[in-house]
Amino acid sequence: MSTPAGLYVHVPFCPVRCPYCDFYANPYRREKAEAYAAAVVRNIAAYPAGLPVDTVYFGGGTPSMLPPPLLGQMLHAARQRFSLLSGAEITLEVNPLTATDAALHAWRDLGINRLSFGMQSALDAELQRLGRRHTAAQAIAAVERAAAMGFSNISCDLMIGTPGQTGESLAQSLSVYTALPIVHISAYLLSIEPGTPFDSDAVRSALPDEDGAAALYLQMVQGLEDQGFCQYEISNFARPGFESRHNLKYWQCVDYVGIGPAAHSCFGGRRYAVPPDLDGFLHAPRQQEVTTDDAPYTPEERVMLGLRLAEGIRQQDFPPAYWSELLRRAKPLEQAGLVLAEPERIRLTRQGFLVSNSVICQLAE
Incomplete structure (x- = not known):
């Protein structure tokens, strides 16, 4: 394989489920988390020794909920089993409320060098409508603490087309985001997922219509590019040189290994997915992998x-x-x-x- 692979680890724990989210997640329990980390280590050991890997991505869920020693166990296993290349990009998705000084110190010491904050908006009213538990001030402070701690590769999520959002409120968020010490923004148009609390007529009636959402999207693209965040993918913007190396693998048809319940992979000439079943993942000697495509990269x-x-x-x-x-x-x-x-x-x-x-x-x- 000419290009190093990526490693994705799905952490299926969240303190509370946001009303728009349909990702697989469970309430956090320490004993479950410990068993989960051991299962990830076990599954890493099942992959070919010496596999070149240059990105590791802890997604979820809320990976930053995990005690740092458990993150360390998984990273140690990856370093032991794979050929984790020098300068590898190691990303942790972070809920702003978990980014304490102690946690930031620990993540940095583990070798995590990229943080992706689930900020979503810089306005409290929008955050409340999205069911987020943090305030804008808490998210801003978390990002600034991370930068002061030495993290230079920081990303923040931004949601557009949310209930009650206007061009004026989006401009306010963009002004805050582009003033933060961050180098990457993932900006998503809200989609209503079936079966979520947002899947209701009341929520849909509060969303901008198609033309309104398009106008917000174009305003966002122009506003970010005016401040030096270049659009490199439909929903992703970065200062030059800070594109997400891990996510680029998905779009450039480069192999990646996914571990954890609900994780997806494209490796060894096939695409496959792990069932969204935490208990099944914990108790299986090796995670179940259901082939979804036996001839990828057509x-x-x-x-x-x-x-x-x-x-x-x-x-x-x-x-x-x-x-x-x-x-x-x-x-x-x-x-x-x-x-x-x-x-x-x-x-x-x-x-x-x-x-x-x-x-x-x-x-x-």
């Missing part, structure tokens, strides 16, 4: 994933006949202002990103 998949990136897709990654067909399909989309089609590259425009699913389906059909 040209169609490379189109679907690659067009999420601002740089788009390149001629060199496709068979000549397939590329010629892509250019043919792209012509009417280019005339509509949705893509830029060059002989050696196809990429979405800012307007194309707004309707990316439709555009990508037309190109990859």
Whole structure:
């Protein structure tokens, strides 16, 4: 394998479930967390020794809830089993309320070098409507503590199209975010997931309509780029050189290993998923892995994933006949202002990103 793989560890614990979230998570229990860390270590040991890895990502859930010694056990296992390359990017998703001085010290000492804060908004009213337990001031203080502690690669999440959000309130959040000591912003349009508390007519009636959401998205893109955060993916912005190396693997069709209940992988020539079952994961000698695709990285998949990136897709990654067909399909989309089609590259425009699913389906059909 020419490009190092990524390691994703899904931590299935949360203090409370946000009303918009459908990720797999369970209430935190210390004994369950200890058994979970041991199961992760056991599963890391089942992968090929010496596998080159240059990114580790603890997602969830709320990984920052875990006591640092448990995070340390898992990182130690990864270092022992894999060839964790020098300068590897090691990310921890962080709830601002968990970022105490002691925790930040411990994370830094473990070698974690990238923090991704679930901030979501810089306005208390919006945070309350989203069911977040932290205030804007608490999130800001947590980010500033992390920077003072020496973390130089900090990301914050921002949600747009949320209940009651306006162009004015978004501008206020953007002003706060871009003044923080951060180098990356993941900005998501709120989607209503079936079965969540937000899956109700009352919530939908408080959301901006399609045109309103599009206007907020374009305002966000322009506002972030004006402050030096370049859009490199539909929902991700970074100062130059601080793109998420781990997440780029997903969109650039690079192998990654997922460990933990509800984790996904693309490794060894197949895609597979672990069932969202914490007890099953804890008690199995090795996690159950259900194949979801036994022939990944097809040209169609490379189109679907690659067009999420601002740089788009390149001629060199496709068979000549397939590329010629892509250019043919792209012509009417280019005339509509949705893509830029060059002989050696196809990429979405800012307007194309707004309707990316439709555009990508037309190109990859």
